[in-house]
Amino acid sequence: MLRSLYSGVSGLKSLQTDLDVVANNIANVNTVGYKASRVIFQDLISQTVSNATAPTTTSGGINSEQVGLGTKVGSIDTITTNGSPESTNSSLDFYINGNGYFAVQEGSGTSAKTYYTRVGAFERDSDGNLVSTSDGLKVLGWSGTPTAYTGSNTVTTTGTPSTINVPDEVNGNEYSAGSLAIDSNGLITATYGSQKYVLGKLAFATFTNPQGLQKVGDSDFEASANSGTATYSVAGDNGVGTLVSGELEMSNVDLSTEFTNMIIANRAYQANAKVITTSDDILQVLTNLKQS
Structure with missing residues (x-):
């Protein structure tokens, strides 16, 4: 199965968590004493296609070749700055x-x-x-x-x-x-x-x-x-x-930041969904080759 398909799925799952956090921040924009949260992403393991080689007296070194296998939520942090x-x-x-x-x-x-x-x-x-x-x-x-x-x-x-x-x-x-x-x-x-x-x-x-x-x-x-x-x-x-x-201390949620994050997450979600549909198209082409 195509690696890109699973990478796209991991992106959708992670971005859904990001949207959940952004939505909760916006919902609590008027909650007294609320502290906003943020999502930090990390890449998943990478598959090594070929290992790096050291330089010799006759040739230079060669970098390793790796293909990433998607993303995950590394942490959901609480922003503890004071509210107004x-x-x-x-x-x-x-x-x-x-x-x-x-x-x-x-x-x-x-x-x-x-x-x-x-x-x-x-x-x-x-x-x-x-x-x-x-x-x-x-x-x-x-x-x-x-x-x-x-x-x-x-x-x-x-x-x-x-x-x-x-x-x-x-x-x-x-x-x-x-x-x-x-x-x-x-x-x-x-x-x-x-x-x-x-x-x-x-x-x-x-x-x-x-x-x-x-x-x-x-x-x-x-x-x-x-x-x-x-x-x-x-x-x-x-x-x-x-x-x-x-x-009283109001929420420290910054609406301009949250709306920006929401737009970024939305576009990233659409892009990952496009990766999945494109991977599906490739699989369909392979299936058609067998049928023909």
Whole structure:
């Protein structure tokens, strides 16, 4: 059977994956915190028709002769560049102006699962927990006994971060609705009665290879064998940016790039399909020779 036939088929399969990735990027152009993907192609093995020969005293060397056997998808990478901030005017919406991810937790105890996200849309749920508004996962950070805000408060940020609770009352004073706030350094405060209290500090995760994070839906990621484990720190440390209140990070999909990629993939798909039909025509000619 003709090698070109199988090469064309491999091209169709690979380009279909490319179109799938491009389509998903375009579908998520308005998805908050979404990170675009791209496809990297690799050639398949080549069949060696003749080996290379070294030069001699009387003649020059001869290169090897090889025929390629098609293409394959080498990798599907995540592009981790920051998306543009979009103003929301909500005091509990946050944009990370730099690197790092918010850490959120699903479940509790030994069954708890930690995910990472760039979506900083938070709220206080009915149990007082600080949660992500998009999926209800609990936001992680460091907290302790509420202390009166002085403007120079410090929060112990060592050890594994845990969920953050905004209690209904502190020292007999009830929580003042709508007073929950987080500053640019991740310091969490709320007002009880007439006194402002420090409740904790947000934790941010960084990774040796953030491109190795795996998408799990809802604009969340989980660590993989190639991303490395999460290193937790506070805003402004370890490469983590500061927080910008009242803004959310939009998708980093570039529509002009995606439409260009779609056109290229479409033309390449048509060309590979033409290779298959041309190979079929050649086989038909051979069949006709036998019949004649």
